[in-house]
Amino acid sequence: MATHYRTCPLCEAMCGLEIETDGDRVTRVRGDRADVWSKGFICPKGASLGHLHHDPDRLRAPMVRDGREWREVSWPEAFERCGTLLRSVVNSHGIEAVTIYIGNPTVHNYSLSRYSGALAAFSRIPTVWSPGTVDQWPKNLVCAQLYGNPWSIPIPDVSNTDLLVVMGANPHASNGSLLSHPDLIGELDRIRARGGRTIVIDPRRTGTAERADEWIAVNPGTDAALLLAVVAVLGQEGLVDLGPLVGRVRGVEALVDAAKDFTPERVGDWCGVAPERIRCLARELAGARRAAVYGRIGLCNQEFGTLATWLVDALNVLTGRLGVPGGVLFARPAIATISSTSRRRGPVRTGRWSTRVRGAPEVLGQAPVSCLAEEIATPGPGRIRGLITVAGNPVLSSPDAGALDAALPTLEAMISLDNYLNETSRHAHVILPGLSQLEQPHCAEALWGFALRAVTRWSPPVFDPSDRPAEWEILLRLGAILGGTPNSEVDVRGLDDAWFAMRAARHGVGGDDPAWSRHRGPDRIVDLTLRCAPVGSMTLDEAMKHPHGVDHGPSHAGLDTVLRTASGDVELAHDMFFADLDRLRHRMAQPRPPLVLIGRRDVRSNNSWMHNVSVLVRGRDRATLMMHPLDAARLGLGDGDRALVTSAVGQVSAPVEVTDGIRPGVVSLPHGWGHDRDGTRTAVASARPGANVNLLVPGTFLDEPSGNAAVNGVEVRISPLPDGLVPEPA
Numbered sequence: 001m002a003t004h005y006r007t008c009p010l011c012e013a014m015c016g017l018e019i020e021t022d023g024d025r026v027t028r029v030r031g032d033r034a035d036v037w038s039k040g041f042i043c044p045k046g047a048s049l050g051h052l053h054h055d056p057d058r059l060r061a062p063m064v065r066d067g068r069e070w071r072e073v074s075w076p077e078a079f080e081r082c083g084t085l086l087r088s089v090v091n092s093h094g095i096e097a098v099t100i101y102i103g104n105p106t107v108h109n110y111s112l113s114r115y116s117g118a119l120a121a122f123s124r125i126p127t128v129w130s131p132g133t134v135d136q137w138p139k140n141l142v143c144a145q146l147y148g149n150p151w152s153i154p155i156p157d158v159s160n161t162d163l164l165v166v167m168g169a170n171p172h173a174s175n176g177s178l179l180s181h182p183d184l185i186g187e188l189d190r191i192r193a194r195g196g197r198t199i200v201i202d203p204r205r206t207g208t209a210e211r212a213d214e215w216i217a218v219n220p221g222t223d224a225a226l227l228l229a230v231v232a233v234l235g236q237e238g239l240v241d242l243g244p245l246v247g248r249v250r251g252v253e254a255l256v257d258a259a260k261d262f263t264p265e266r267v268g269d270w271c272g273v274a275p276e277r278i279r280c281l282a283r284e285l286a287g288a289r290r291a292a293v294y295g296r297i298g299l300c301n302q303e304f305g306t307l308a309t310w311l312v313d314a315l316n317v318l319t320g321r322l323g324v325p326g327g328v329l330f331a332r333p334a335i336a337t338i339s340s341t342s343r344r345r346g347p348v349r350t351g352r353w354s355t356r357v358r359g360a361p362e363v364l365g366q367a368p369v370s371c372l373a374e375e376i377a378t379p380g381p382g383r384i385r386g387l388i389t390v391a392g393n394p395v396l397s398s399p400d401a402g403a404l405d406a407a408l409p410t411l412e413a414m415i416s417l418d419n420y421l422n423e424t425s426r427h428a429h430v431i432l433p434g435l436s437q438l439e440q441p442h443c444a445e446a447l448w449g450f451a452l453r454a455v456t457r458w459s460p461p462v463f464d465p466s467d468r469p470a471e472w473e474i475l476l477r478l479g480a481i482l483g484g485t486p487n488s489e490v491d492v493r494g495l496d497d498a499w500f501a502m503r504a505a506r507h508g509v510g511g512d513d514p515a516w517s518r519h520r521g522p523d524r525i526v527d528l529t530l531r532c533a534p535v536g537s538m539t540l541d542e543a544m545k546h547p548h549g550v551d552h553g554p555s556h557a558g559l560d561t562v563l564r565t566a567s568g569d570v571e572l573a574h575d576m577f578f579a580d581l582d583r584l585r586h587r588m589a590q591p592r593p594p595l596v597l598i599g600r601r602d603v604r605s606n607n608s609w610m611h612n613v614s615v616l617v618r619g620r621d622r623a624t625l626m627m628h629p630l631d632a633a634r635l636g637l638g639d640g641d642r643a644l645v646t647s648a649v650g651q652v653s654a655p656v657e658v659t660d661g662i663r664p665g666v667v668s669l670p671h672g673w674g675h676d677r678d679g680t681r682t683a684v685a686s687a688r689p690g691a692n693v694n695l696l697v698p699g700t701f702l703d704e705p706s707g708n709a710a711v712n713g714v715e716v717r718i719s720p721l722p723d724g725l726v727p728e729p730a
Contacts, residue, residue, distance in 0.1 A: 005032055005547040006459030007442050008046040009108045010606055013175035013182055014444050014451075015042050016548065017049070019462055026050025026438070026462075036551035037455045038182035043175060044604050044616060049437060051613045053463070057681050058419050059433035060468070068679070070421070075469060079477060079487045081430050085413035086482050089386035097385040098413075098482065101129045101372065103392020104607055107447070110440050111471035112417075114522045116390055118472075118499045122479030131397055133369045135297045137708040138305040139178065140364055144348045145574045146313055148564030150364055151337070153178055154316065154328035155452055156292035157556075158187045161326045162196035163284060163291035167223055167312065168298025172207025173601040177296045180451035185211055199281070201226070202298065203598055204626070204668055205661035216281075217663045219272040220598050221713035223295075224304040224584055226271045226278065227311035228262035233282035234318055235260060241286065243320025248559060251573025255314055258578055270588050272663065285319050290326025292316065298598075303710045304584055305703035310577050317570060322559075329556035333448035334456045334536035336507060336529040346566040347574060350705075356382045358700075360707060368707040369394065370699030373403040376411060386413040388478065391434070395423040396608040396674050396692055399709040400699035402650050405677070417474060420612070421681040423674065434471040438462040443526050443543075452556055454535045457549035458526065472496075472521050493520075500524055507532045534561075576705050583704065592665070593715040595631065597645070599671045599693055608672035611685040623690030624657035625718075626668040632658045635718055642721040645669070647714055650695035653721045667718065669693040671711070 004019040016035025020028040029050050031042035052058075062078030063070050073081070089097055100120060106112040120128055132140070140150035147154075158164060158181060169177060171184040181187065188198045188211045200209040201216045201223070209215040218226060234240050235256035242249055264275035271278075285291050295312035299305060313322075321327025331337075351361035357374040360367050372394070376384045387408070395405045408414065408427035416425035417432045425431050443458040469477075476495040481487055501511025503525055509532070519527050519540060527540035536552045543550070565571050604616040611617055625643055627635075637643055639658040644651060645667070654669060662668060674692025675685035694711070701710045 004460075004462045005035070006462065007444060007457055008042070008049065009437050009442050010045045011108070011175045012177060012180045012447050012450060013038070013041075013043070013184070014180055014447055015046055015182055016457070017042065017046055019050070019438070021462060024463060026053060032548060034548040036549040037453070037457065041183040045606055045610060048610070048613050048615055051615055052610070053436045053438045055612055057612055057683055058436065059421065059431060062433065063421065063431040065429050076487070078430055078432060079481065082415050082432075082478065083481045083487045085429055086386055086415070087484070089413045090482065093383070093385050095124055095482070096126050096382060098123070098125055099127050099129060099384050099387055100125055101387065101389045101392050101394055103390060103394070104131050104397070105391040105609060109391065109434070109471065110442050110522050111434070112391055112475070113445060114525045115472040115475045115499065118495070119388070119390070119475045119479045121499070121502070122476065122495060123482035125482065128366065129369050129372050130366060131369060131392070131394070133366055133707055134301060134397065134399065134709045134711065136178065136300050137363060137366070137706040138300040138309040138703055141306060141348065141706045142310045142313055144364065146565075146570055146572065147562060148345050148566075151449065152330060152562050152564070153450065154313065154322060154330055155179055155450055156294040156328050157326050157452055158184065158191070158292070159452070161191065161290045161292045162194070163288040164188070164191060164196070164198045165201065165281075165285070165291070165293045166198065166208060166212070167201045167293065167295040168300070168308070169294060169296035170202070170206040170208045170601060172211065173603045178450050179294065179296075180447050188212060203663045203666045204600065206600070207603070216273055216277065219270065219592070219663065220596050220666055221302045221304065221710070222267070222271040223299055223302065224307035224311060225262060225267040225588060226273060227308060227315060228259045229264045229267045229278045230282040230285070230315060231256060231259035231311065231318065232262050233264065233279050234286060237282070239282065239286035240318050241320050242317070244324060245317060245320055245322060245570065249317055249570045249572060250567060251571060252318065254573040254578075258581060267588070270592070285315060290324075291319065291321055292327050298712060300703075301709055302712045303587065303701065303703060304580070305708050305710070306705040307577065307580055307584060314572055317572060322570065329452055330562045331449050331451055332454060332534045332555040332557040332561070333451065334454040334530070334533045334538070334550075334552050334555075335443070335445055335448050335526075336532040336534070337446055337449035345564055347571070350576070356380070363705075363707045366707070368699070368702055368709060370399040370709060372398070373400065373407040373699070376407040377403070385411060387411055387415075389414070389416045389418065389424055389428070390475075391418060393422050393424045393608045395677075396672060396694065399694055399697040399701070399711060400649055401674070401692055401694035403699065415478070417471065421679075423677045423680060426677065426679040432474050434474070435465045435468060436463075439465040440470060441523065445526075445529060452554060454552035454555035455549050456530065456536050456538050456543050456546070456552065458540060458543040460544070470521065496521060500528070504528055580705055594665065595716050595718060596666055597647070597693070597696060597714045597716045598666060598668045598712045600626070600668050602670055605670065605672060611673065611675060611688075612682040614684050617684060617688055621655060621688070623654065623670055623673045623688070625654040626657050626659055626662050628662050628664040628666070629658050629660060630664045631667070632656065635720070637718075637720055644719050644721040645691075645696060646717045647696040647698065649698045652691035652693070652695055654691045667716065
């Protein structure tokens, strides 16, 4: 028997875990009370890591598909098959016919987070797709424009604020998003204990709203108009106060002037919020001693996601909260992140290239992921013929998911680096499984860029993976194979040296320094980023001596350290933002649909990849269609009845959950479900499949400036589902 200490890799909270094992079995997982960061806090997902590791459906060996049949093969045979398939596509169509989809779990994986870029770099694949254009691209675009770096993201100082306004976020389920903080939902109680308040603005009374002091039930997709009205009140009543930001902000007058006709009286009915409540909100934000507005995924993935996200940051600036304790601060972590190596830049230029079929412009190097299906399915020069998916399940997580599900079987080569035979990887020709979370070390890198406390923490693996390759080795080998090197001649060690040299150069040091020779792979990169950190400056060897982590204390960066704009100031005014106001005015002039759909998350779920863990999905059905009693009565539906939900692109069925915790005219389905496809090997998930909400989301329903999918605010029709009827695609 043994006890192991490690960081939970499942979300931004990064909680410390105490894992007890007996031989090769996990016997208990609980919070590590000695952990310097989380001090014993744990959520149900972290407690289930042992079940995830022992899942009998998790793949341990490579799989090759012959027709409809799968067989286990050796690693050499799997890589030879990859080489044959991929080189055939490249020889026939060119490297531009191959692309990569990088999934959300990548950022939480020790190897993938540091080496997914190497796959694209060594293969010279020109385009990469990701779920970033589903959940956060407006945030990156806004931060690039305002602060000069898409990853310089201000973090609400929840531990010291007196007024926290939460929009489009539900920490009760997600533990924070682009905000790393242990027990974030408990912080709402601590805000109240010191005399402060938390206001949640959301169409649904989320778990976070239940714990808050006030819930403002806004109509989906109207957050930008609501925030413009708050800005208008600040301007009308002389409440704009930059505080310590005086002389460091450009575009204040232009923004206030642009907002002045979005008065509370004009937008109130459309938003579903009383005009006087909007005015009071502006006065509260201006009058609070310390205040912060926090907006996340629910703001990003709506029709006006860029405007709403921009205005969250703008409100923090206009009320003098940026860079101020108790407001919003930039992190100064104990590990060097992507934002710490950026250079000064001018305003972001979008549309440097466009997609072949739809002509969708790129934004920050990516196009809407909903374009991927048509790029595969549409004949012609430049058609995608080969795809590598890395820890992603876009058949469940991408808008217009039915179109992608239909397109994937037409590929000439599909390789999935995945631990499961799931809804996406079932279409692959080869599946290359990675290690489990407990078979590899862990040290978060990007996530510490969203924390206002500097901590150094590295975790060793709990179990020995034997001779199975780590994901970083798989990625380097695939990159070399795509680049034209036969599998038998691939020099993984040499590629690792080359990749490390590129990373080291980004930090201004030489990759051949003898100091780096002790470690290989991601360990060597961690050693580099720890040594180059803004605070702490430890080596990996030193970090290894502290299983509970090292706390370097509260830490945030000043504006002069962060800003990379051409002017060196915060730049609020940008033509792309102002131009989108006309699109908002046009939408406000149109009648609201009778019913619109929004998504939701659950504390026991993590997108689509935790549903095969029995301890997380047991109990009541969570994949329900939430509906207000007034809508249920009008449609002749009762609690537990099965309803047919139809949109412009698809239809699904789901059991109804009647609740007054959602606005009338709004229904909600959780995302990540839909485990009812033939050919998968996820027994637990398939037994309780739920409905795939992304079958209902049109791929062309977007936030135009960023190209981000609008998965919230989708118009739907709902009717009772007759007994025995199975819904077909619309």
